[in-house]
Amino acid sequence: MAIVVSPSELQTLEDCLLNKSNNVALHTRFRALFTLKALKSEDAVRIISKGFSDPSALLKHELAYCLGQIKKTSALPALEAVLRDASEDPMVRHEAAEAMGAISDPSSVPILKEYLTDSERSVRETCEIAVAKIEWDNSEEGKKHHASLGESSAPLYTSVDPAPPSSGLLRGTRKEEDLGEDAVERLRKELVDTNLTLFQRYRAMFSLRNIGTPAAVDALASGFADDSALFKHEIAFIFGQLLSPHSVPSLLQVLQNPQESDMVRHEAAEALGGIATPEVLPHLREWMGRDDAPRVVRESCQVAIDMWEHENSGEFQYANALGTTTPITVP
Ligand SMILES: [Fe+2]
Numbered sequence: 001m002a003i004v005v006s007p008s009e010l011q012t013l014e015d016c017l018l019n020k021s022n023n024v025a026l027h028t029r030f031r032a033l034f035t036l037k038a039l040k041s042e043d044a045v046r047i048i049s050k051g052f053s054d055p056s057a058l059l060k061h062e063l064a065y066c067l068g069q070i071k072k073t074s075a076l077p078a079l080e081a082v083l084r085d086a087s088e089d090p091m092v093r094h095e096a097a098e099a100m101g102a103i104s105d106p107s108s109v110p111i112l113k114e115y116l117t118d119s120e121r122s123v124r125e126t127c128e129i130a131v132a133k134i135e136w137d138n139s140e141e142g143k144k145h146h147a148s149l150g151e152s153s154a155p156l157y158t159s160v161d162p163a164p165p166s167s168g169l170l171r172g173t174r175k176e177e178d179l180g181e182d183a184v185e186r187l188r189k190e191l192v193d194t195n196l197t198l199f200q201r202y203r204a205m206f207s208l209r210n211i212g213t214p215a216a217v218d219a220l221a222s223g224f225a226d227d228s229a230l231f232k233h234e235i236a237f238i239f240g241q242l243l244s245p246h247s248v249p250s251l252l253q254v255l256q257n258p259q260e261s262d263m264v265r266h267e268a269a270e271a272l273g274g275i276a277t278p279e280v281l282p283h284l285r286e287w288m289g290r291d292d293a294p295r296v297v298r299e300s301c302q303v304a305i306d307m308w309e310h311e312n313s314g315e316f317q318y319a320n321a322l323g324t325t326t327p328i329t330v331p
């Protein structure tokens with residue numbers, strides 16, 4: 001289902017995202033970005049690709065994420081340029097590599113392979129997962145899985161994930177016993193088993209997300225003890241999808257830990273903004289204003305407070321940068 005906007009609405013979104021007036025708040029720019037992401041069009045790719053000269057790593061990593069989710073190969077040159085730019089923030093380069101994995105064009109494999117030895121751990125780990133994902137997408141199991149997605153009802157989560165759920169938990173192959181306590185414990189063991197590849201551990205992670213019970217949330221939270229920032233930030237991201245109040249204590253711990261990597265704390269802040277229970281707001285306000293917090297953490301809290309307010313406002317749609325008076329038309 002395509003979403004259509006007029007050329008002037010598109011211009012409004014571009015001006016807002018790229019902050020042409022120089023006075024657009026960051027969280028408002030985020031809403032414009034997510035509106036563009038929902039358009040899924042070549043125009044959206046073109047506009048989002050223009051934003052990579054911005055000083056905010058937070059904004060840029062989100063641009064890369066959205067380009068991956070739109071899934072158009074026209075975004076690949078911009079993403080490749082970001083990955084190749086060693087002076088760019090590692091969080092942004094990571095997201096560019098992950099987006100290349102999401103778009104899943106085989107032409108990206110040799111480029112991603114060049115960065116398997118990058119000096120930034122989060123970049124090389126992302127490239128490892130992205131290569132494995134593109135190879136899996138083109139495997140027998142992957143092709144069958146993608147064909148089955150087109151056939152049946154709406155998926156649990158609409159995101160393009162960096163890894164599919166484990167084999168037994170792919171849609172169509174799932175049985176009741178795959179969702180019980182034994183399954184959760186088996187998946188938890190896979191999740192924390194550093195002898196497995198990151199891709200395999202990610203598959204366990206996304207299986208646990210799809211199970212989504214409090215026990216699965218606890219199993220996922222045990223991954224916060226890992227030493228890979230990439231791995232931990234993905235768990236926080238998943239908590240932002242699951243929106244389970246059960247994950248709040250572990251997310252607050254991550255947000256409040258100055259020893260934790262910015263990327264992980266950023267995802268924890270945004271997950272808390274999405275969960276939006278009353279007790280999280282004072283913490284988000286605190287870290288948005290703390291002078292000793294890294295910029296990415298402060299900005300993430302700003303965006304998270306906007307998400308929190310949206311969740312508690314009864315507003316219909318978060319990605320509403322065109323305002324309620326100009327609804328997006330869905331033909
Ligand atoms: Fe990420």
Ligand SMILES: [Fe+2]
Nearest residue numbers: 061062266267
């Ligand atoms: Fe993020």
